[in-house]
Structures are given as C-alpha cells and as structure tokens.
Amino acid sequence: MTVAGRAREAAGTGKTVSRTGLLVGGLVLMAVVAVLSIGIGARSVAPGEVVRALFDYQGSNDDHVIVRDVRAPRALLAIVVGAALAVAGALIQTLARNPLAEPGILGVTAGAGFSVTIGSALGLTVDQAGELGLAVIGSVVAALLVVAVGRHSPLRLVLAGVALTAVLNGVALGLRLMLPDTFDAYRFWSVGSLAAREQAPMALPMTVIALALIGALLLSRALNALSLGATVAHTLGANVGRVRVAALVLITVLSGAATAVAGPILFVGLIVPHLVRRPAGGSVPWLILYTMVLGPILLLVADIGSRVLLPTGEVPVAIVTAFLGGPMLIWAVRRYGAGSL
Amino acid sequence: MSIRRSSGLVGAVALALLVTGCGSSDGGSDDSGKGKTRTFAADNGKIKIPSDPKRVVATGYAVPALIEGGAPLVGISSWKRGESMMSKQDLATYKKTPKVAGELATETNYEAIAEAEPDLIVIGVPAPVLGDIDVKRLEGIAPVVAIGPTVPSAWRKLAHKQSDAAGALKKFDAAKEKYETEAGKLAKKYANVLPQLKLGHVGAYGETAKGTFQREFGGSWGTNIAEDVGAKYYGKVKEPGPGSKAVSEYPSIEELPDALGKADAITYSVNPDGSVPKPVKYVMDSKLWKNLPAVKAGKTFPIRYTEAATYGQAMQTLDAIDTSFAPLLKR
Secondary structure, three states, rough: OOOHHHHHHHHOOOOOHHHHHHHHHHHHHHHHHHHHHHHOOOOOOOOHHHHHHHOOOOOOHHHHHHHHHHHHHHHHHHHHHHHHHHHHHHHHHHOOOOOOOOOOHHHHHHHHHHHHHHHHHHOOOOOHHHHHHHHHHHHHHHHHHHEEEEEEOOOHHHHHHHHHHHHHHHHHHHHHHHHHEEEHHHHHHHOOOOHOOOOOOHHHHHHHHHHHHHHHHOOOHHHHOOOOOOOHHHOOOOHHHHHHHHHHHHHHHHHHHHHHOOOOOOOOOOOOHHHHHHHOOOOOHHHHHHHHHHHHHHHHHHHHHHHHHOOOOOHHHHHHHHHHHHHHHHHHHHHHHOOOO | OOOOHHHHHHHHHHHHHHHEEEEEEHHHHHHHOOOOOOOOEEEOOEEEEOOOOOOOEEEEEEHHHHHHOOEEEEEEOOOHHHHHHHHHHHHHHHOOOOEEOOOOOHHHHHHHHHOOOOOEEEEOHHHHHOOOOOOHHHHHOOEEOOOOOOOHHHHHHHHHHHHHHHOOOOHHHHHHHHHHHHHHHHHHHOOOOOOOOOOOEEOOOOOOOOOOOEEEEOOOOOOHHHHOOOOOEEOOOOOOOOHHOOOEEEHHHHHHHHHHOOOEEEEEEEEOOOOOOOOHHHHHOHHHHHHOOHOOOOOEEEEEEOOOOOOHHHHHHHHHHHHHHHHHHHO
C-alpha cells in the first residue's frame, strides 16, 4: 500500500460502514461464544438451568454454582485475557513494524517465568496470589530492562527482548533442572490455563487490563501516524518518543497482567493481529478494535475445547490455542500474506 | 570428564566386573563355596544374583524398603518424599549412606555407583521410568534387578521382592507381621461403622492450574492402607491407564458433585505435618465441595502418610487413620 493510500485509510474514509458492521458482527459472535462457554463444560448443564443460574441463583444447586462461580468468571477472564494479549500483539507489531513480533518479545513471558521459578525455589509461591504477584513483578522488571535498552529503535527493542528472554529462560531452566521441587511447582504455572482462577484474586489485574485496553484505544490514532514512519509522524505533529513510550507501557501492562493471571499463552498475540489486519485496512484504531474482539473469541473457543477434549480432566488452553493458532496462521499467511504494517 | 576420573571409572568397573563375575558360575557357586548365586525373577527378566549380597545399591522405592530391612547398602538414590515417614534410626542410615542418584531416574550417577562397588543393584522405579536408566551400563557393574511399582497397593509385594533380592527378608517379615496385627485390630475396632460407608478419596496430586482434582479409588496410594482397616471406596476409573492411572483419575472441578456426591464419607490426603496440600485445598475451597452431602454431614477425614510404601511407614499411616476415623465411633 502506498503512503497516500495508508493516509487515506488512516483518515478513515472509504470502508467505515462495512468496518462498523464487521465490528458489530464480531461483538455479537463474541457474545454467542461467551454464552456457549458458560453452557458447555465437563459437567453437562441444561440451557434452562444456565439461564436460571444467571438470573435466579441458588447456592445449594451444583449446576448454579458451576455456571455462576466457575464458568462465568472463567468466560470473563477469557474475554479480558484474550483482548489483552491480542491488543498487546497489535501494538508491538505496529510499534516494531514487524509482523512476527508478539508480546513476549518484550521479555514479559520470560520475566514472569523466571520470577515464578525464583519464587518457587525460595518457597514464596505458596498460593495463587503469591504466584500472581511474582509473575507481575517479573514481567514488569523484564519489560523495563528491555525498554531501557531498546527504546530508541524498534530493531534494538526486538534484539534486547530476544536476548533477555534467552538469558532468563536459560537461567530459569538451569534452576528447574537442579531443583526438582521447583520444576514441579513451575510446570503447573507454565501451562497457560484459564482453569481454577475462580478462587484467585482477579479484580485488580482485570481492572488494570481494562484500563490499559482503553488506553490502547486512546493511543491508536497517534500510533496510526507512527505506522506511517517516524518522519511522516513528525510531519503530522505526533510526538514520536512519547507515543513509543506510552505504547511500550501499555504492551507491558497488557501482556504482563495477562501472563500473570493465565500463565504463558502464546499465539494469540501473534495471530489475531494477522487475522484482522486486512479488514482493518491499515488503520491502527480499527486494528485495535478488531483485535479486542477477535482475541476473546479465539480464547473462548480454545477454552471450550480445553474443557471437552478429554473424557476426564482438561487440556490447558495454551495447548489448544497452539493447535488452533498454527493452522490459522498458515491460512492467514496463504490467504492474505503477511499484510502491510 | 578428566582422564583421572575416567581411569578411575574404568578401574572401578573392571573391579566390579571381577567381583560379580566370581559369583556367577553356572553351578551357582564358586570353588570356595562362597559367592553363591541364584536366579531371581525381576521386571527385567530372570537375573543371576548373589544369594547373600554384601554390597547393595538401591534406588527409588527400593530405598525405604531396604533401609527398613537392614540390607547392606553401599549407595542409594535420594528419596526426599519418604524422609518424613522414616524412623529416627532409618533416617540416620538414609543420611549417612552415599547418594548415587538424585530424585529422578535421569539423575543416576553411574560413576558413583561403580565406585560403590556393589554386588547387587536394586532399581525400584516404575517400568515406564526404567527407560531413563542405562540398565546395560549398570549391568556392567553388578547384577541389576528392576523391581518397580505397578499399581500403588502393590508396594507390599514389591517391598517383599526387593527385600528378598537384597537378603533382608528377616526384618521385612517381622515388620509385615506387626503391621498386619495392628491393621487387624483396627479393622475390628471399626467393624461396625467403616465397612458400611461408601467412601470417596481426594488425592494430593490434582493439578490446580488445570482446574482438576485427583480422585483416588480402591488400591490407590490414598486408599490402600485404609482398605486394610475395612474402608470401602466406591467407583472405578473411567478411562483406566497403566500404573496409578488404573486406580485414580483427574476430573475437572466441575465433576466434583458427580465424583463424590454419592459418598457417605470422604477421606483426603494431607501432608505429614497435617497441612492441606494445595491441590486438596483447591477442592476444599470450592463451593461445590461445601455442597457435597458427606461434607454437609461433617464426614470428612484427613489421612496423613498416604505415600507409605513399606510396612514400617504404613504403621504410621494406620495410626493416622485411627486418629482421623475416631469420631466415627462416637456417633
């Protein structure tokens, strides 16, 4: 796409109506999948009972407890985490101008994993709240280090992220190999999952993610200018440095909080921006909006799969997203190519 | 590896081969009458072993069994999970015996085993884990008998075989008799209440991060000793697998009402210090747990030392079971 074409797209002319229709359609689909997610699970609950559980809750009824206290919080978590990872992916791909960038490139996943490993070795991860806190600290510290080193150019940022990830993963792996108990504790965290979070303190991380999503939307116009290149962005009056720092903070918060609450879930941040880039037509605000809707849909569908794939027990959602994400990525690349950034 | 260490290893292996070779004549004994051998049936086939081994290396589940049996151990694997169940004397023996392997089969130190110059190696790991050990390499050091657990309740038979191989049956038989007498007493004590109850058990190995819990059926780690006292665990595994998967499964927390809703009483594994393990706490904190009839009736019983795999350790489990089930007699 030419610079003029991009500018036209950025101005929002041309396909606004169809884009709005697509967004509304996406929201409806997300609602449908969310309802399905609440209705489907290891224990079969009749649709009528699902409705009664939502509107006439009785704590002594097991079906109601499952719907209201297990599945509904889980569906909400899938929506928030899916949106956070997908938007973080869209932001980092836009900022780095690299279609292979994903939120973990800032070192957040490696930082969280390293922190959880250290915490396990020191006996600090006794409960979910402790694990959550450690993962947040690890993500933020790692992201700050990467940003401090690579904030001046997208290439340096990516290199710093890859290098720190390799170092942290290497040290953490060494520790886990030497300490079997630590390995045992870590392996539970390392399988990205939305299960069993209903008992964990989720209000704070979910609020933080919601605020960061709003922040991403507010920043999207400035990023639109930046996606045309730093020189053009300057010409259009954007403060390039400030926009970059704001975007990095948002990526860190979104991916760090999502990883902290659900463990490492890869692919969502990489693939969702690819799937919606074409309909977004080069507009970052639309890209953010679409990823905000498709990310949750992907994670909700994967989470339903995680609950029903085995005769007893569950498959971690990160494994299902990997299985779904691989073919979808191949399809997207074959269908649309990498897409312009 | 340094040349010096390599030379040492070669020397030790050669010496070990020489030592074991002496007692392996087809006739079953050498000229002097010492070093008699016998054929022993193990997981890895029929193995010719010394009739009266003097230097034994033990790994995995063979460690607690052979320490308790008073076998002549010259090397053992680390066995942290069993430390809390060992008697003071056994713990002292465990601590002073050289460690030739870590907690995992992959952490086997072949050089250390060779340096220990064993005349018998008893590997007590489950058959699937045996693949992580270079048995051929060990066979170059001393005769190897692999006697690993299959279903959890088989520890009785396995401990017997391990003790037999290591020539430590005398103490084993005494411990077995003591255990069976005590279990019999408790079975009589609870005869009027325990066999009438349909029991369910929540194990300590659920995977909280996956939203699953461990349900153990009869013959599992959490249930097999209670069964000796007369406890009856109902149900069976939906999709049985090898080893412990034949007697335990990992349903989603959503299936808790289906899994334990019909239980008159529920037992659950706790740590040796009585604290509730994370996977069990996850279940007990769920509203679904609080809705279970057995929980509402107050019929839940923690069981300590559910990992017991020797008669000596199982004596502690019997005590724990007695303490936990005692309220049943007052009702």
